[in-house]
Amino acid sequence: MKAVVLAGGKGTRVRPLTYMLPKPMVPIVERPIMSFLLDLLKKHGFDEIIITVGYLATMIEEHYKNGADYGMHIGYSLEGKMVEGEIVPVGLGSAGGLKKVQEFSGFFDEPFLVICGDALIDLDLTEAMAYHKSRKAVATVICKEVPKEEVYKYGVVVTDEDNRVLSFQEKPSVEEAKSNIINTGIYIFDPVVFDYIPEGKEFDIGGELLPLLVEKGLPFYAMAPKFQWVDVGSTKDFYYANMMLINKEINGLAPHGKMVQPGVWTGINCDINFDEIEIVPPVYIGSSVRIEKGAKIIGPAMIGSGSVIKENVTIDRTLVLGYTKVNAYANISEKIIAGKYIINPLGASIDIEESNINFLVDDARKDESVISEEQKEIMEMIKNISEMQINK
Numbered sequence: 001m002k003a004v005v006l007a008g009g010k011g012t013r014v015r016p017l018t019y020m021l022p023k024p025m026v027p028i029v030e031r032p033i034m035s036f037l038l039d040l041l042k043k044h045g046f047d048e049i050i051i052t053v054g055y056l057a058t059m060i061e062e063h064y065k066n067g068a069d070y071g072m073h074i075g076y077s078l079e080g081k082m083v084e085g086e087i088v089p090v091g092l093g094s095a096g097g098l099k100k101v102q103e104f105s106g107f108f109d110e111p112f113l114v115i116c117g118d119a120l121i122d123l124d125l126t127e128a129m130a131y132h133k134s135r136k137a138v139a140t141v142i143c144k145e146v147p148k149e150e151v152y153k154y155g156v157v158v159t160d161e162d163n164r165v166l167s168f169q170e171k172p173s174v175e176e177a178k179s180n181i182i183n184t185g186i187y188i189f190d191p192v193v194f195d196y197i198p199e200g201k202e203f204d205i206g207g208e209l210l211p212l213l214v215e216k217g218l219p220f221y222a223m224a225p226k227f228q229w230v231d232v233g234s235t236k237d238f239y240y241a242n243m244m245l246i247n248k249e250i251n252g253l254a255p256h257g258k259m260v261q262p263g264v265w266t267g268i269n270c271d272i273n274f275d276e277i278e279i280v281p282p283v284y285i286g287s288s289v290r291i292e293k294g295a296k297i298i299g300p301a302m303i304g305s306g307s308v309i310k311e312n313v314t315i316d317r318t319l320v321l322g323y324t325k326v327n328a329y330a331n332i333s334e335k336i337i338a339g340k341y342i343i344n345p346l347g348a349s350i351d352i353e354e355s356n357i358n359f360l361v362d363d364a365r366k367d368e369s370v371i372s373e374e375q376k377e378i379m380e381m382i383k384n385i386s387e388m389q390i391n392k
Helices: 033-043 057-064 093-105 125-134 148-153 191-196 205-215 235-246 373-390
Strands: 002-007 048-053 073-078 080-083 086-089 112-116 119-121 139-145 155-159 165-170 181-189 220-223 229-231 258-261 264-266 278-280 283-285 296-298 301-303 314-316 324-326 331-333 336-338 341-343 349-351 361-363
Touching (some): 033 048, 033 057, 057 073, 073 093, 093 205, 125 139, 125 220, 165 220, 229 235
Parallel strands (some): 264 283
Antiparallel strands (some): 112 181, 139 181, 155 181, 258 264, 336 341
């Protein structure tokens, strides 16, 4: 079976993480979001996958290549152009991107799935495809029931008693919402849908194609099965998705690694003396991590591969991404540390280099001999103050 993964967007609400990575490559406990999705597609027999790419396209293409590592065939459709050696995204809209694929090769010759590359789901795709075919539908939208007070965040779908789609409401107020069934951005289409997508024009699925199908009176249905859907659309979503996986609350998944203590997973090649540190599970620790004596890790928390946690550091409900060094006596609570950024899950961030706070957090691969005398003095001052507080 065939599927399309939409992966070309810039992911502006997940910045600064998406300054470094395309959104589908943002890691959930050290694994790209899209990898979980490819696992699900393979489980349900989807073996021919087109990934639409634009922003930081080469990172996705170089990671997944032709799909051999996943036991499937993967191809790419670039929504952009090369300018002075750099790929510049050119938006076609979600429906326009599908049209480009079809015009290029006529790839879609059977009902196909369209799904965004930035959510964790456990949807029974086999059941969804069977539903679509049984209705002889031109299109089926996968929906989810949400609490009425949350409808303002989503596109609301209005159906008749036979689940045929009648209309849409884009982020209505709670008072104006005609239902609490929302569009998850997962679709099944018959190839005839391309008759309704214009050529060479930016065209969106949710805002333009779906209302057009309703207007034309075509067989268009909604399906609202019970399934878990964790949308990673913002830094807050990213933070909580990681926390949920560490807590084993997502689709029955657990962090990858050896469970060395109840609720504590580690990779290999770590330098950790568990008798000299305190861990409050659940905690995930990647490979090649060093944690020095006196450190305290309070879960849910993650220490990414290649990181160094210096002596007497406290990491509290924090995500430390790979190759990060947290210097001695630092106390970090409810943050995301990613590259050169310290991020509040609600979205505010600090550029470590611009703020000159490398004395607190730095790149674990950096030669410590290059630390300035000023930074060494600040680190020593923090150590002295911390020791004074401990000795009171």
